[in-house]
Structures are given as structure tokens and as C-alpha cells.
Amino acid sequence: MKFVSEETTLIISIIAALSFLGIIASFLLRKVLFGGRNQQTHFDGIKASAMIEEIKLGGRAVYNEFHPAVKLQVLVENEKGEPYSAQIETTIAITHIPKFQPGAKIDIVYDPADPSKVKLLSPTE
Numbered sequence: 001m002k003f004v005s006e007e008t009t010l011i012i013s014i015i016a017a018l019s020f021l022g023i024i025a026s027f028l029l030r031k032v033l034f035g036g037r038n039q040q041t042h043f044d045g046i047k048a049s050a051m052i053e054e055i056k057l058g059g060r061a062v063y064n065e066f067h068p069a070v071k072l073q074v075l076v077e078n079e080k081g082e083p084y085s086a087q088i089e090t091t092i093a094i095t096h097i098p099k100f101q102p103g104a105k106i107d108i109v110y111d112p113a114d115p116s117k118v119k120l121l122s123p124t125e
Helices: 006-034 094-099
Strands: 046-057 069-077 083-091 105-111 114-120
Touching: 069 105, 069 114, 083 114
Parallel strands: none
Antiparallel strands: 046 069, 046 105, 069 083, 105 114
16 A cells, blocks of 8 residues: 655655755855854964953854854054054954953954954854
């Protein structure tokens, strides 16, 4: 006794295959769009510590609901001990936002050739 026709089985198989391909495509697209948490260009630089002066939502970094784009205004101390102000545009896991409040210390790296290029080293996932 047959409960399902061959046509129905074929349709169900096609739907399952397309669903699987959709999931794979979605995963790959997410990796391409959201692969890096810090959207700044990679550069080797000098590790330093910075103090957050201000945090604002928004920026050029890729945005999604679990890793909002933020702009961090930070006070960096260079290798000579001289403080200077810089801005970091990045994404931060929404669960880590409380750790990124004014007065908090974060690990950064800056480009000695252009100290305005600063990127976040602290884990944000």
C-alpha cells in the first residue's frame, strides 16, 4: 500500500535539496559579509592600551543585530607615552557592549606610520 506517490516524493526531494543549498548559500554569504568583526583594513602595528572616551552606535562597519556597528572615541598612549585621540569603527557583540563604556581600557594596535589608524585587539565575539 502506497501512501505517497512518486511525484510527491520527487517534489519533497527537490524541496529538501533546495533548502539545503539555501542554507549553505546563506552561510557562505554571511561569512563573506560578516566574516571579520573588525572591518578595518588589516595592518601590523604597535600594540597599546587605550581608554574609551565615548561610544556611539553606527559607523561604516557592517551592521547586524547581534554585532552592531559602533564608533569608539579612544585615548591612545603611544610608545613614547604621549596620549592622543583616535576613533575606531568596528562591530561589537551586543553582549559585550557593557564592557565598552567610557573609562574602560581596551587593547588596540596602531600603525606607527599613521597613528590615526587604530584597530581593536580585544575579543568582541
